Amino acid sequence: MDAEDVTEEEAVEAFxxxxxxxxxxxxxxxxxxxxxxxxxDISRVTDVPRSQVYSAAxxxxxxxxxxxxxxxxxxxxxxxxxxxxxxxxxxxxxETDRAFEFVDSVRxxxxxEEREELWTLRGRDAVSDxxxxxxxxxxxxxxxxxxxxxxxxxxxxxxLSRRAEEGLDAVLVTESEAVREAFSGxxxxxxxxxxxxxxxxxxxxxxxxxxxDVILLSVVDPGDSSAEGETxxxxxxxxxxxxxxxxxxxxxxxxx
Numbered sequence: 001m002d003a004e005d006v007t008e009e010e011a012v013e014a015f016x017x018x019x020x021x022x023x024x025x026x027x028x029x030x031x032x033x034x035x036x037x038x039x040x041d042i043s044r045v046t047d048v049p050r051s052q053v054y055s056a057a058x059x060x061x062x063x064x065x066x067x068x069x070x071x072x073x074x075x076x077x078x079x080x081x082x083x084x085x086x087x088x089x090x091x092x093x094x095e096t097d098r099a100f101e102f103v104d105s106v107r108x109x110x111x112x113e114e115r116e117e118l119w120t121l122r123g124r125d126a127v128s129d130x131x132x133x134x135x136x137x138x139x140x141x142x143x144x145x146x147x148x149x150x151x152x153x154x155x156x157x158x159x160l161s162r163r164a165e166e167g168l169d170a171v172l173v174t175e176s177e178a179v180r181e182a183f184s185g186x187x188x189x190x191x192x193x194x195x196x197x198x199x200x201x202x203x204x205x206x207x208x209x210x211x212x213d214v215i216l217l218s219v220v221d222p223g224d225s226s227a228e229g230e231t232x233x234x235x236x237x238x239x240x241x242x243x244x245x246x247x248x249x250x251x252x253x254x255x256x
Contacts, residue, residue, distance in 0.1 A: 018088050019095070020063075023048050023056040028065060028078060031057075036069075036077040063087065117238045124150065124227040127218055130234065131208050132156045138168055138210045143252070145173030145194060146206035148220070151230075152182050164188035173207070173252055192252060205230055209249065213242045 006014075008029065015025035026046045034041055039057070043050040057076045060066035064087045069075040078084070121127050132155050135142055142163060146152070161183065164170035170189045174180060183189050205218030218232035235241040 018092060020060075021056070023052050024060055027053055027056045027076075028060055028084075031066065031076055031078040032081070036075055038073045038075055040073070042076070063091070117240045118233055118235050121218075121232045121234065122228070122230070124230045127151075127206070127216075127230055127232045128153045128156055130232070131206070131216060132159045134208060134210050134214055134216060134234070134236070135159050135163055137214075138163055140211050141169040141171075141209070143171045143173060143209035143249070144206070145208075145252075146179060147174055147176045147194060147204065148206070149176060149178035149182070151206050152179060157182050160189070161186045171252075205232065207248060208234075209245050210236075212245055213237050215241050215244050215248065217244075217248075 011029060012022055012025040015028065016022060020028070026048050027042055030042045030046045030048075031037060033045060039050050039053040042048065042053045042057070048056065054074075057066055057068070060078075061068050061076075065079055065084050067077045067079065069077065079087070121130055128151065131144070132153070135144070135156070136159050142160065144160060160170060164186055165188055167188075172179070172183055172189050172191045173194050174191065175194045180191060183191075202222045203219045205220045206216075207218075208214075208216040214234075214236040216232055216234035218230050221229040221231075223229075235244070
């Protein structure tokens with residue numbers, strides 16, 4: 001989405017995801033619109049009540065996003081966009097580190113029992129990352145099928161090519177010339193044709209088989225070409241995965 005297409009409502013929602021409240025986001029935007037202003041000025045160009053402007057602006061000041069002039073009445077001035085971006089980015093990274101450090105510290109505290117056999121992923125990037133991870137964990141064989149070139153990230157192409165060079169049995173299932181071209185320099189990857197019904201189905205996403213008991217299948221939304229238009233399910237080292245692998249393998253045509 002281009003910046004010029006972003007509405008103020010969407011910008012406020014984005015700031016909320018970065019840790020600001022709705023009122024704080026609106027005050028911050030209003031101050032950049034005004035350059036500087038009093039609580040009355042800010043209230044006049046937003047739907048934030050003047051009584052709420054003071055607390056929102058004070059909190060923004062505590063976050064390093066607004067400066068306060070101790071005049072009568074009090075005036076507020078926003079920091080530069082560059083400074084604000086740096087402050088929010090550092091805050092986001094700091095909080096992310098704290099959250100994941102805690103998760104890492106408690107990981108594995110359960111009883112180790114596997115309670116789920118089938119997992120769901122949404123979004124092209126999340127699916128691509130998981131595919132690359134599963135490919136990297138393969139011991140013997142990899143089958144990867146897709147008709148979409150945008151399902152080939154640099155990381156995934158590199159990982160699959162490297163595993164083939166390491167001697168693993170690697171098979172590419174596709175009807176797409178663009179997908180074939182991405183692996184054209186690697187003779188260790190065997191290409192086979194995608195089953196006709198799958199190739200003609202505009203909801204077909206991708207399939208990954210690793211060894212004999214890991215599988216990932218995805219579908220795409222024909223009406224949504226964004227990165228959010230893909231949903232996948234995957235299962236690893238389960239009876240469910242073993243059975244599904246056999247069914248999918250049976251549908252793949254003979255190599256070219």
